[in-house]
Amino acid sequence: MLIAQVTDLHLHADGGHPNLARLHRVLDHLASxxxxxxxxxxxxxxxDDGALESYRHLQAALERWPGPLRMALGNHDSRAHFRAVFGDSHVTEGFVQGCSALGGLQVLVLDSLEDGRHGGAFCDARAQWLRAVLQGIGAAPVLVFMHHPPVDVGIPWIDPGAGQAWIARLDAALQGANLAGICTGHVHLGGVFRWRGRTVATCPSSSSDLSLVFAPMQPDAPDGRPLVEQGEPAFALHRWSEDGLATIFGRCPQRVLATWNVATRQMVADMLQEKIPS
Structure with a gap:
């Protein structure tokens, strides 16, 4: 079972903004x-702006994706404008959340948006819904997708920080679940973290990267550090098997350096042969 994750698209109402072209590259690559x-x-x-036209650009771009699709919202999104374009097919009890079976895996999408807040949120209503869903799932493995990671990653201005009530509510609602992992965005970088005995994987962004600067920050003392950078458009691939979840981070390729041809045939054959138990 292979699940592709694309995050932090940051589309603009202006269809000429480069983030839309970057998304097209990612979708074409994944479809290939x-x-x-x-x-x-x-x-x-x-x-990026929560505008109706941004979601219309997204809707048009997704016409190139030939398979099933799930979506979550982040702090730059507008729930109302998203629903105005995509309807309520991704909505449950007023939030962009839902659960669906994929083979033997339950894929659970959570809504961590709170209007006017940059960081995550998970209110009592969402927690109650999550507990009810997990009770119905029982012992089946669950893979959670949401925008905000419930764990610090080391970048001060993006970390949620200790003592967040929404994180405590999420933790309590997940108790007892057979959790394969939690896959998030928001960080714009690929990483794997431990959170209260669970694995959290953050997905790199199709639009930009956050700068790897871990030094402490004082709100009233900007020091000129870089905050956001840009490499090639990125994504994550999550492979689920009976052995568990494996996550790989990828970027859209620019130049192929090697192919499987007569020059590499023996090396590949030797490596494949080594997989056969002796």
């Missing part, structure tokens, strides 16, 4: 993979 992913999850900050 063999095997093609069984599911695509867009994990928030779909729009």
């Amino acid at each position: 993979l063999q095997p093609r992913p069984d599911l695509l999850v867009l994990s928030g900050d779909l729009a």
